[in-house]
Amino acid sequence: MSTRESRTRDGLAALAGLAAGAVTVGVGSLVALFTGAASDPINAVGATFVDATPLWLKEFATSTFGTDDKLVLGLGEVLVLALLAAVAGVLAARRWAWGATLVVLLAAVSGIAAMSRPDTGTLAAVPSVAAGVAGLVSLRLLVDRLPRVAAKAARPTPAAPDPRPVDSARPIGAAAATTPAPRPAPGPDRRAFLQATAAAASLGVIAAFVGRAVGATGRAARSARAALRLPAPATTAAPVPTGVQVDTPGMEPWETPPDDFYRIDTALVVPQVDPSTWELRVHGLVEQEVTLTWDELLASELVEAWVTLCCVSNPVGGDLIGNQRWLGLPIREVLARAKPHADADMVLSKSSDGFTASTPIEALTDDRDALLAIGMDGEPLPIEHGFPVRMVVPGLYGYVSATKWVVDLEVTRFADKTSYWTDRGWSPHGPVKTQSRISVPRYDDSLKAGEIVVAGTSWAQHRGVTRVQVRVDSGPWVDVDLADDGGIDSWRQWSYRWQAEPGRHTLLVRAYDPDGVQSGKRVDVVPNGAEGYDQVQVTVA
Ligand SMILES: Nc1nc2c(c(=O)[nH]1)N[C@H]1C(S)=C(S)[C@@H](COP(=O)(O)O)O[C@H]1N2
Ligand SMILES: [Mo]
Secondary structure, three states: OOHHHHHHHHHHHHHHHHHHHHHHHHHHHHHHHHHOHHHOHHHHHHHHHHHHOOHHHHHHHHHHHHHHHHHHHHHHHHHHHHHHHHHHHHHHHHOHHHHHHHHHHHHHHHHHHHHOOOOOOHHHHHHHHHHHHHHHHHHHHHHHOOOOOOOOOOOOOOOOOOOOOOOOOOOOOHHHHHOOOOOOOOOHHHHHHHHHHHHHHHHHHHHHHHHHHHHHHOOHHHHHHHHOOOOOOOEOOOOOOHHHOOOOOOOOOOOOOHHHOOOOOOOOOOOOOOHHHOEEEEEEOEOOOEEEEHHHHHOOOOEEEEEEEEOOOOOOOOOOEEEEEEEEEEHHHHHHHHOEOOOOOEEEEEEOOOOEEEEEHHHHHOOOOOEEEEEEOOEEOOHHHOOOOEEEOOOEOHHHOOOOOEEEEEEEOOOOOOOOOHHHOOOOOOEOOOEEEEEEOOOOOEEOOEEEEEEEEEEOOOOOOOEEEEEEOOOOOEEOEEOOOOOOOOOEEEEEEEEEOOEEEEEEEEEEEOOEEOOOOOEOOOOOOOEOOOEEEEEEO
């Protein structure tokens, strides 16, 4: 074959590979309907990739794509898979064993990834095995239908008619080497091949979508959540003064609507925990192991509290932060029943999908509202925010405290155990740093000279914001008006009436807590949270 012919053949073989790849993925998702979404090959490989991602890449992903990082990961995975599928097609067309080996390798990688997820077992390999078999069969069927390819360009001896029928079963071989290949390219066998390929590809894609859509609706957690009526709190949250909100256009609500609440976790598939089988095991350095059931939790004296939760990955001025009213059982009550040993200094909490957080035991046993939360904004926790039970600990970043879908508390020591993020280079201790952000005006706004409202939010959870200052260009720091106080565990809004003069201006903000002014030194989020003053540049005309 000429290079041109073999290129055409490779192209068709790559198409066959892509179509077989779609069938593989589709069968994987359909079978995963029976073994759980975490065992879907795409999810299993993605989740393993997430866990193996080095810190710098993860930081790059969250800082570039924010909370869309999961979507980007999924797209990236599909692209890589498409490439590998095309390669498998080309290899299979040249030598079947090569292509088949690649398919088997991919299925094996995915099967091992699925079995090694913390929330799966051996059965989790079944979708990968089924997908691998479907991939092999469909690839073989399509490769066998690859049309013979003839050169369209070179026809040096038009005088010699070719006696072979167009769709002769005889491969172009020795004869073709002496008599130059003559045939019109898109013969019936090519059409049949393209039809079979398109059919396989469509079936695969449809199966993948159906598998994922059905998987998303038929989950136990969803119906359990819909049926749940939260018990009334034994202790209600202190009433929130109406003046917590700065009333100016563009200002974020003091109370973050649950739908807008940032979501950060390592879960590609939101864990589905059925409350009726939920249990919390408390063990480790304790006198008495304790198991708390869902019914016991519901029957407990629940406390309601406003707490601002934020992520250590929140950059200066960022929005990985939200304030909500949580309902839950103080964790100190559960720990008191277990009676931790005096030498324990940490509680390692674990989620149903294997995420862990290491929390200083003091933050869980002192009088703050560290909760095993079941409610958010008066409703059961949204599934992606930890349904049925999560932790919320005022004053600590989420990565060391806010375990969602929590099922296990191990009382231990920092010297003995590490957790998901501390294993990946983040600091073992994660107290929230005092921070501020300017919400209005926005960066690069064009404003009219005169009085302009500058407003924003500051936070110093569990210490409280005591004072906020704004500076324009290189002028003096001036105190701004603090909005009403919703409690030391919640963020605090503020505003400032600025007499703006024409020109380009830089606005800076800084907050105080009882220990003094926040740090103004620019520090990156790794390893224990960003530092620095938020700033906004505007043009006044
Ligand atoms: N199970 C589980 N819990 C988790 C995480 C996670 O990856 N898995 N991420 C933590 C981090 S880093 C943060 S900032 C908070 C975010 O909680 P949210 O998504 O409800 O805002 O959850 C924490 N709890
Ligand atoms: Mo976080």
